[in-house]
Amino acid sequence: MMLCSNRSEGFRQGPLSHLYSHILTSCFLDTILVPLCTWLYLLVVVVLAAIGARRSPGLRRSHKTSEDVEFDGLADSGHKRSHGIAHKAFSILYYLLLLAQVLMCVLEITRLSLAHLRIGLLPFTFVSLILACALHFTRGFRGRVLGWKWANLAVFIALAVTNGVKIAEEVKEGTGQRKGSKYPESDEIIDVSVMVGVYAALAILETMLRP
Incomplete structure (x- = not known):
């Protein structure tokens, strides 16, 4: 399969490696497992947007989440200023981490x-990152995508887990693989490990921030 040719095991060999026991092939990881997060995320966002479209505009405007109530309470109690500074700092960090993750994906590809x-279907990850950023910045396209924060949280966790599986499989395969090539296995393990950490940080910030 052209999506992952020149690798030791291609797509036609199936998901399980025939060269190493009890591990998934890198082709399966980059073509199916990691991109699967984006496919499911897109499906969930479309469903949430469809549900939101069925609600009347009046209901969307009057709807308040528990986060809104909490924020209003903080404002009324005189903590609005300090909360706003912390929120701004975490928001900047959130967008910087998204940018860093895009750059890490570019580096790996x-x-x-x-x-x-x-490169398999790894570029699909850009779709998740851009859409997550857009949903966060517009607060779910200004209320039209219900539950968008949960969708963002889920995709960040899913990408962290699937890339974690990728690291585990590459470690089992051995860090000496592809030695002498332009992208040794050991280098890819380091790059993907950084990406897992960034996804975890994004998931934490997503739960903390109110757009």
């Missing part, structure tokens, strides 16, 4: 390409 290992 570029290095895989330079090593002539193909």
Whole structure:
């Protein structure tokens, strides 16, 4: 399969490796497992948007989440200023982490390409990151996508888990693999580990921030 040609095991061999016992192939990870998070995320967002579209505009305007009530309470108690400073700082960190994650994805894809290992469907991850950023910035397209924070939280956790599985499989395969190539296995493990950490941080911030 052209999506991951030049790898030791291609897509046609199935998800399980025939060279190493009890691990998934890198082709399956980059073509199915990691992109699956984006496919499911898009489906969930479309469903949530469809549900939101069925609600009347008046209900959308009058709807307040528990986070809204909590924020209003803080404002009334005189803590609005300190809360606003902390919120702004965490918001800046959130968007910086999203940017960093985009750059890490670019780095991984570029290095895989330079090593002539193909990139599977890894570019689909950009869709998740851009959509998550848009939903957060517009507060769920200004209330039209219900439960968007939970969708963002879920996709960040899912991407952290699937990339964690990717690390585990690469460690089992051995850090000495692809030694001498433009993208050794050990380098990819480091890159993906950083990405897992960033996804975890984004998930934490998503639960903390009120757009």
